[in-house]
Amino acid sequence: MKISARNVLKGKVVKVTKGAVNMEIILELAGGARVVSIISKESAKALGLKAGKKAYAIIKASNVMMAVD
Amino acid sequence: MKISARNVLKGKVVKVTKGAVNMEIILELAGGARVVSIISKESAKALGLKAGKKAYAIIKASNVMMAVD
Amino acid sequence: MKISARNVLKGKVVKVTKGAVNMEIILELAGGARVVSIISKESAKALGLKAGKKAYAIIKASNVMMAVD
Amino acid sequence: MKISARNVLKGKVVKVTKGAVNMEIILELAGGARVVSIISKESAKALGLKAGKKAYAIIKASNVMMAVD
Amino acid sequence: MKISARNVLKGKVVKVTKGAVNMEIILELAGGARVVSIISKESAKALGLKAGKKAYAIIKASNVMMAVD
Amino acid sequence: MKISARNVLKGKVVKVTKGAVNMEIILELAGGARVVSIISKESAKALGLKAGKKAYAIIKASNVMMAVD
Numbered sequence: 024m025k026i027s028a029r030n031v032l033k034g035k036v037v038k039v040t041k042g043a044v045n046m047e048i049i050l051e052l053a054g055g056a057r058v059v060s061i062i063s064k065e066s067a068k069a070l071g072l073k074a075g076k077k078a079y080a081i082i083k084a085s086n087v088m089m090a091v092d
Numbered sequence: 093m094k095i096s097a098r099n100v101l102k103g104k105v106v107k108v109t110k111g112a113v114n115m116e117i118i119l120e121l122a123g124g125a126r127v128v129s130i131i132s133k134e135s136a137k138a139l140g141l142k143a144g145k146k147a148y149a150i151i152k153a154s155n156v157m158m159a160v161d
Numbered sequence: 162m163k164i165s166a167r168n169v170l171k172g173k174v175v176k177v178t179k180g181a182v183n184m185e186i187i188l189e190l191a192g193g194a195r196v197v198s199i200i201s202k203e204s205a206k207a208l209g210l211k212a213g214k215k216a217y218a219i220i221k222a223s224n225v226m227m228a229v230d
Numbered sequence: 231m232k233i234s235a236r237n238v239l240k241g242k243v244v245k246v247t248k249g250a251v252n253m254e255i256i257l258e259l260a261g262g263a264r265v266v267s268i269i270s271k272e273s274a275k276a277l278g279l280k281a282g283k284k285a286y287a288i289i290k291a292s293n294v295m296m297a298v299d
Numbered sequence: 300m301k302i303s304a305r306n307v308l309k310g311k312v313v314k315v316t317k318g319a320v321n322m323e324i325i326l327e328l329a330g331g332a333r334v335v336s337i338i339s340k341e342s343a344k345a346l347g348l349k350a351g352k353k354a355y356a357i358i359k360a361s362n363v364m365m366a367v368d
Numbered sequence: 369m370k371i372s373a374r375n376v377l378k379g380k381v382v383k384v385t386k387g388a389v390n391m392e393i394i395l396e397l398a399g400g401a402r403v404v405s406i407i408s409k410e411s412a413k414a415l416g417l418k419a420g421k422k423a424y425a426i427i428k429a430s431n432v433m434m435a436v437d
Contacts (some may be wrong), residue, residue: 027205042388043249045390052125060157061156065167067165070158070163071160078159082151084129086152087130088129090095091140096364097364114182116182154223155221158164159163161162170265180319192261192262197236199291210296215298218295219295226304227273227274227288228288228302229279231436250388250389270392304433334377334432337430343434353437355436360392360406363404364373365411365412367417
C-alpha cells in the first residue's frame with residue numbers, strides 16, 4: 024500500500040509503553056532523531072511493534088507545525 | 093514558550109514553496125531525515141522561514157501513525 | 162506497507178478537483194457512502210488518483226468525531 | 231447545528247468499548263462499511279451512544295489520507 | 300445535531316478571507332478572544348459565514364496543545 | 369520559541385483531570401470562554417500544569433471547524 028502522507032519516516036522502534044487503551048511508541052530515525060507516536064494497543068499489536076523492529080512514522084504534512092527560537 | 097507536543101524536532105529549512113494561502117516547508121533534521129510541513133503563508137512570514145534557517149517541526153504524538161513493511 | 166490507522170476504507174474514486182496546491186478527492190465506498198479527502202497535488206499525482214481508480218481512505222480513529230440528531 | 235466538516239457519515243453504532251478516559255465507537259454505515267472513532271467517555275455519555283443507536287461520524291476532509299495498492 | 304467535540308465555542312465572525320480552495324474565518328468569542336479557522340470555501344458558503352454572523356468554533360480536545368511561558 | 373499555529377490563546381488553568389496515560393486540562397480564557405485539551409501526563413508534568421497556572425492553548429487553524437445553528 025502506498026499512502027498520500029508526505030512524511031513517511033523510516034526508523035527502528037526503541038521503546039514501547041503500554042497504557043490502558045493506547046500505546047506510546049518511540050521510533051529512532053537514521054541520524055538519531057526520535058519521533059513519539061500514540062496509537063491504539065490493538066493497532067500496535069496488529070503491526071507487531073516492539074523494540075528493535077523496523078517501522079515507519081507516518082505524518083500528514085498539514086499536521087506538522089513549525090517553530091523558531 | 094514551552095509546548096506540550098511530544099515531538100519538537102530540530103533542523104534546518106532546506107526548501108520553501110509558496111501556494112495561494114499556504115506554504116510548504118521542508119526541514120532537514122540532523123542525520124538527514126526530511127520532514128514536510130504545510131502552514132499558512134502568514135505564519136511562515138511571521139517566523140521568517142527561508143532556506144538555511146534553523147527551525148523546529150512540532151508534531152503532537154497523537155498525529156503520528158506507525159507502519160511496517 | 163501496513164498502517165496503524167484503524168480506518169482503511171476501500172472504495173473507488175468518483176471525482177477529483179484541483180486547487181492551487183491541494184486536490185479534493187471523492188471516494189465512493191461499497192454501499193454508496195462517500196468520503197471527501199483533501200491531499201496535496203503532489204501526493205495525488207504520485208498515487209495516480211483519478212476517477213474510476215480503486216483506492217482507500219485512511220483515517221486515524223482519534224480524528225473521527227461522533228454526532229447524534 | 232450545521233457543521234463545516236465535509237464528511238458527515240450516517241450509520242448505526244454496532245460496538246462500544248470503554249477505556250479509562252476514552253471510548254471506542256464502531257459505526258456501521260449504510261452499505262456495510264465500518265468507521266472506528268475514539269472520543270472521551272464524557273462525550274460518549276452526553277450523546278447517549280450505545281449499540282443500535284443511529285449516529286454520524288464527523289471527519290474534517292483534511293484529516294482523510296488516501297492510499298492505493 | 301449534537302457533536303462529541305469537547306470544544307464548541309460560541310462567537311461572532313469578524314473576518315472572512317478567501318483563498319483558492321480554502322477560506323480563513325476569524326471568530327470573536329464573548330470576552331474578546333479570537334479563534335482562526337481554515338475550512339473549504341464550499342463549507343463556508345454552505346454555512347453562510349460572513350462578518351457579523353453568529354457561529355461556533357468546533358475543536359476536538361485531542362487537537363488542543365498546551366504551552367507555558 | 370515562536371510557533372506557526374495561528375491560535376495561541378492565553379488563559380488560566382481551572383481544572384486538571386488525570387487519566388491512565390492522558391490528562392485533561394481546562395483553560396479559562398480572558399472573557400470566560402473555556403477550552404478543553406487532552407495531552408499526555410508526561411507533557412502536563414513537564415509544563416507544571418495545575419489549577420491557577422497561566423498557560424496557552426495552541427491550536428492549528430486547520431483543526432478548527434465551524435458550525436452555525
